[in-house]
Amino acid sequence: MxxxxxxxxxxxxxxxxxxxxxxxxxxxxxxxxxxxxxxxxxxxxxxxxxxxxxxxxxxxxxxxxxxxxxxxxxxxxxxxxxxxxxxxxxxxxxxxxxxxxxxxxxxxxxxxxxxxxxxxxxxxxxxxxxxxxxxxxxxxxxxxxxxxxxxxxxxxxxxxxxxxxxxxxxxxxxxxxxxxxxxxxxxxxxxxxxxxxxxxxxxxxxxxxxxxxxxxxxxxxxxxxxxxxxxxxxxxxxxxxxxxxxxxxxxxxxxxxxxxxxxxxxxxxxHSACALTHTAIDAALDLLESEPLAPDAITSVRIDTVAAVRKVDIEEVPNDLSCRFSISYAVAAALATGTSGPEAFRFRPDIAALARRVEVHVDPQLEERWPVSSPARVRVEVDGRVLESLVENPTGHPPRVxxxxxxxxxxxxxxxxxxxxxxxxxxxxxxxxxxxxxxxxxx
CATH class of the missing domain: 1.10.4100.10 (2-methylcitrate dehydratase PrpD)
Structure with missing residues (x-):
């Protein structure tokens, strides 16, 4: 046929x-x-x-x-x-x-x-x-x-x-x-x-x-x-x-x-961004639930996730749409503003500076779960401490309907x-x- x-x-x-x-x-x-x-x-x-x-x-x-x-x-x-x-x-x-x-x-x-x-x-x-x-x-x-x-x-x-x-x-x-x-x-x-x-x-x-x-x-x-x-x-x-x-x-x-x-x-x-950024955004927002984080105090951010997310592992250019397709900027915006709606993706130089301290890595163990799941782990180093959150699927995706x-x-x-x-x-x-x-x- x-x-x-x-x-x-x-x-x-x-x-x-x-x-x-x-x-x-x-x-x-x-x-x-x-x-x-x-x-x-x-x-x-x-x-x-x-x-x-x-x-x-x-x-x-x-x-x-x-x-x-x-x-x-x-x-x-x-x-x-x-x-x-x-x-x-x-x-x-x-x-x-x-x-x-x-x-x-x-x-x-x-x-x-x-x-x-x-x-x-x-x-x-x-x-x-x-x-x-x-x-x-x-x-x-x-x-x-x-x-x-x-x-x-x-x-x-x-x-x-x-x-x-x-x-x-x-x-x-x-x-x-x-x-x-x-x-x-x-x-x-x-x-x-x-x-x-x-x-x-x-x-x-x-x-x-x-x-x-x-x-x-x-x-x-x-x-x-x-x-x-x-x-x-x-x-x-x-x-x-x-x-x-x-x-x-x-x-x-x-x-x-x-x-x-x-x-x-x-x-x-x-979240007002490419879906490939959403699990990491959720993980970043989860970290803020336990305590507020001052963006200037954040030394580094590490995202461990799946290979498909490499599509959005890019440095944004200074406009709203590009920010929505950069996982580094998306996570930085979530950490800096505590939000992920349209206003969070108005380009800001201070958020872009935080995004430069974000690294993205593919984790083979997480990769094995794709595409049934879309997991991401976010580690934030702040004030000499490391805070971590692992999310299996973003809000709004099965099974988090x-x-x-x-x-x-x-x-x-x-x-x-x-x-x-x-x-x-x-x-x-x-x-x-x-x-x-x-x-x-x-x-």
Whole structure:
């Protein structure tokens, strides 16, 4: 069986998902992923670049703002206004990447933000039911997760912008009731050569990797309806050879296992940084629970962790995004501020100076636990003493899942308006009973 055959079969397998066979806990996880993506994107829309982009698009007619109405703009821009589905998906997914708070899975990808904005935009456009939207999200996540596990990217190639587009295309086609294989094959033909280097440099254009995947998901369905064709085989070449070092087809070929859906294995972030930094951030914050530490008194910091974390063992450049991708800066920020939210990653020279005293080492014993666990040990030398904390998995990852109450706190903080947060959370949690997704975000 060729790669094209396996990909096509995987699309058929996951798109046959029966919602009434999905366990209640998996339904709740999917609803919380939708809620998380929405709230994180709303917070991202408040950043200056996103506000400026939406304002420019409104001025240029790509977004309809305020009380104006455009019958062709039927999808909500979560920072305000409405737009065609593909453009709303692009803006919302791009905004969702800005603060590095989007959900993900290990190893290693972020399916939700690449497909949820696309699925919601199209569900609004066609007035799909809540169950239709929910079913499409779970199936799209399943396909994306299988692809993330199947693809072995080359060092330096980043997972955003290509694999997630296939899950988005599948979800969009399920919502629209259009040809799933045709759209997903087109998305397979449109990968993005995304890189880790852009993250290290703090190039905020990198945040559009997510937007690209979401928009490609919608436009692939448009192209399929117009008669364009795609190539599953090209995905095997571009991701298996050009950007990757092989494709594990066995990860794609499984039948649906309702007791072990991919959506169950995802995690939610509580730290505003690359997920690879999170265990070490937790360990650093644990040390502060016993006593406050004066940054100037810290002689050295040692992080023992797994080899995958080497991707973020870099010296930051002085901007917020680069700081989020430096484990040394992330741990220094946690030790210096006692926090790990967006404000902790505003570049500060004093934190950068502390980051220069951080060393990162791969521990073979810890490495044996990856990827089931993502352990890190942080040792801080201060005032002639050595303080140590070992954390097996970050907060929000299995088995340290967020309770619904704690997750709502994250959601509400991202929305920033308590009344709207309560209303939006209730609407999303009630999605299976919603007749028309067009009213999902009807504030």
């Amino acid at each position: 060729t790669t094209a055959d396996v990909l096509g079969r995987a699309c058929e397998t996951v798109s046959a998902l029966e919602l009434d066979r999905v366990p209640p806990e998996s339904i709740e996880k999917a609803l919380r992923i939708i809620a998380d993506c929405f709230a994180v994107s709303v917070a991202g829309h408040r950043t200056e670049p996103m506000s400026a982009l939406v304002a420019a698009d409104t001025k240029g007619g790509l977004v309809t703002g305020g009380t104006e109405r455009n019958p062709f703009h039927r999808s909500t821009v979560w920072g305000g206004g409405r737009a065609p589905a593909h453009h709303a998906a692009f803006l919302n997914a791009t905004a969702g990447s800005f603060l590095e708070l989007d959900e993900g899975m290990r190893p290693t990808g972020h399916p939700g933000m690449q497909l949820v904005p696309a699925a919601i935009a199209v569900a609004e456009e066609v007035h799909a039911s809540g169950t239709e939207l929910l079913r499409a999200v779970i199936a799209g996540y399943e396909l994306s997760a299988r692809l993330f596990r199947a693809v072995r990217l080359r060092p330096g190639a980043h997972p955003h912008g290509h694999v997630g587009a296939l899950g988005a295309a599948l979800a969009v086609s399920m919502v629209r009731g259009t040809d799933i294989r045709a759209a997903t094959a087109i998305a397979s033909t449109l990968p993005l050569a995304s890189t880790w280097q852009a993250c290290y440099d703090g190039a905020t254009a990198r945040n559009a990797y997510m937007g690209h995947a979401a928009a490609v998901g919608v436009r692939s369905s448009d192209l399929a309806r117009a008669g364009f064709t795609g190539s599953f085989a090209s995905f095997g070449f571009s991701l298996g050879e050009l950007l990757g070092e092989g494709l594990d087809e066995t990860a794609l070929a499984d039948e649906l296992r309702y007791e072990k859906l991919a959506i169950d294995a995802g995690y939610f972030k509580v 967020l309770s619904r109450e704690v997750h709502f706190e994250k959601f509400a903080a991202a929305i920033s308006d308590p009344d709207r947060a309560r209303d939006a959370w209730a609407r999303i949690m009630d999605l299976p009973r919603l007749d028309d997704a067009g009213s999902l975000l009807g504030w």
